[in-house]
Amino acid sequence: MDKLRIIGGHRLSGRVEVSGAKNASLPAMAASLLTDKTLKLDNVPAVWDSATMRRLLGELGAQLQQVKPDDPHRFEISVPSVRSFEAPYELVKTMRASVLVLGPLLARHGRARVSLPGGCAIGARPIDLHLSALEKLGATVRIEHGFVDVQSDGLRGAEIYFDNVTVTGTENILMAACLAKGETLLGNCAQEPEVVDLADLLGRMGARIEGAGTRTIRVAGVERLEGATHSVIPDRIEAGTLIVAGAIAGDEIEVVHCDPHHLTALLEKLSEIGIESEVGEKLVRVKGGAGLRAANLRTLPYPGFPTDMQAQLMTLLTQAEGTSLVAETIFENRFMHVAELNRMGADVGLDGRTAVVKGPTPLSGARVMATDLRASACLVVAGLAAQGQTLIDRVYHLDRGYERLEEKLARLGAEIERLQQ
Numbered sequence: 001m002d003k004l005r006i007i008g009g010h011r012l013s014g015r016v017e018v019s020g021a022k023n024a025s026l027p028a029m030a031a032s033l034l035t036d037k038t039l040k041l042d043n044v045p046a047v048w049d050s051a052t053m054r055r056l057l058g059e060l061g062a063q064l065q066q067v068k069p070d071d072p073h074r075f076e077i078s079v080p081s082v083r084s085f086e087a088p089y090e091l092v093k094t095m096r097a098s099v100l101v102l103g104p105l106l107a108r109h110g111r112a113r114v115s116l117p118g119g120c121a122i123g124a125r126p127i128d129l130h131l132s133a134l135e136k137l138g139a140t141v142r143i144e145h146g147f148v149d150v151q152s153d154g155l156r157g158a159e160i161y162f163d164n165v166t167v168t169g170t171e172n173i174l175m176a177a178c179l180a181k182g183e184t185l186l187g188n189c190a191q192e193p194e195v196v197d198l199a200d201l202l203g204r205m206g207a208r209i210e211g212a213g214t215r216t217i218r219v220a221g222v223e224r225l226e227g228a229t230h231s232v233i234p235d236r237i238e239a240g241t242l243i244v245a246g247a248i249a250g251d252e253i254e255v256v257h258c259d260p261h262h263l264t265a266l267l268e269k270l271s272e273i274g275i276e277s278e279v280g281e282k283l284v285r286v287k288g289g290a291g292l293r294a295a296n297l298r299t300l301p302y303p304g305f306p307t308d309m310q311a312q313l314m315t316l317l318t319q320a321e322g323t324s325l326v327a328e329t330i331f332e333n334r335f336m337h338v339a340e341l342n343r344m345g346a347d348v349g350l351d352g353r354t355a356v357v358k359g360p361t362p363l364s365g366a367r368v369m370a371t372d373l374r375a376s377a378c379l380v381v382a383g384l385a386a387q388g389q390t391l392i393d394r395v396y397h398l399d400r401g402y403e404r405l406e407e408k409l410a411r412l413g414a415e416i417e418r419l420q421q
């Protein structure tokens with residue numbers, strides 16, 4: 001298992017490019033199941049989760065082709081016919097987002113059988129809201145032998161209100177409703193940019209969708225969907241991670257090929273802490289700062305502060321003057337990184353779903369363990385600011401959602417390398 005070795009204390013400077021969004025590319029690829037025509041996708045990040053989704057689609061009958069042998073970001077995907085309607089345990093256990101094939105497979109093929117995603121490091125993460133919404137569209141849902149089996153002889157539009165804002169839940173039902181008879185009204189939807197990007201793609205395929213990006217989405221079902229060409233939006237969480245790296249260890253860095261509009265909550269929080277940033281066309285310029293101020297943080301659905309940036313921002317708050325309260329409202333167990341940060345010299349206490357961060361405390365390099373995707377990013381950020389060497393185990397978590405992060409940081413002047421083992 002690969003490790004990352006970081007020697008901290010180097011000042012970062014220069015330009016760094018953001019890759020396409022993992023959480024937009026996964027539903028975009030799953031949308032290929034909705035048509036027998038070809039989807040041409042660009043700006044797909046070369047990360048493990050993208051590869052897992054391609055493997056899963058291949059199992060279901062998709063034909064996937066990289067447009068250019070040397071360009072791992074452009075694909076053509078077509079599903080002339082559905083060869084299998086089952087998403088196997090082996091794949092689903094490595095990537096919960098496999099559940100995104102449920103809606104499109106059911107809508108196109110009338111049946112889908114997906115291994116139920118088990119527990120996850122950051123929370124129970126049930127899919128009950130996906131299933132109850134599919135039932136409202138007229139599907140029958142059976143759970144047996146660790147699988148959810150959904151069937152329908154033709155989905156019908158309905159009024160659906162999500163009890164809880166759910167990103168992949170909104171995406172799954174949005175895809176299913178595109179081919180349902182009649183109109184579907186979705187309430188309390190997720191407003192994440194990734195949901196809007198999916199609606200854009202579906203619109204290019206001929207779907208009739210209104211209101212994506214708001215809490216209420218209306219879908220008028222159509223008979224069939226066509227092929228389309230679509231470039232996936234930039235990854236706002238990767239951009240955010242690089243911006244925080246610049247804030248904690250940078251002189252001045254420029255994060256390019258990102259969409260600053262998707263980063264408002266983060267940039268406002270950084271300003272509160274004392275880190276000013278400049279926004280330009282598809283770029284954010286940030287200067288590292290001293291005299292950081294403590295600030296309270298509450299994770300919320302978009303446009304609130306993203307839970308996927310909570311761990312990275314907490315690392316910055318360990319270097320701020322005073323006590324910061326970090327409330328995690330989305331996932332019930334997303335503080336696995338706290339113990340590792342404390343091993344590096346941070347002073348973070350836990351009180352239920354609130355972390356109490358006291359600072360500033362100097363960080364010192366240590367051997368640490370990544371527990372999930374964003375916790376591993378948090379440890380990379382900590383390693384950049386720490387004195388001495390940090391060795392991060394289990395970086396396979398990082399590779400699921402970041403494209404060669406260590407190379408990007410090294411180009412900014414970080415002393416970081418992957419130890420292949």
Ligand code: EPZ
Nearest residue numbers: 023097125126127128129130165166167168308330331373
């Ligand atoms: C998406 O997960 C993202 N993943 C997550 O990013 C992100 O953390 C999360 O949204 C929140 O922003 C992808 O887009 C692939 P939810 P998702 O359904 O859709 C509860 C990363 O690091 N819930 O919005 O699975 C759930 O348990 C990943 O890239 C139900 O109770 O999250 C959670 O507490 C991690 N029943 C809350 O809602 C349901 O049926 C929000 O979850 C569905 C969700």
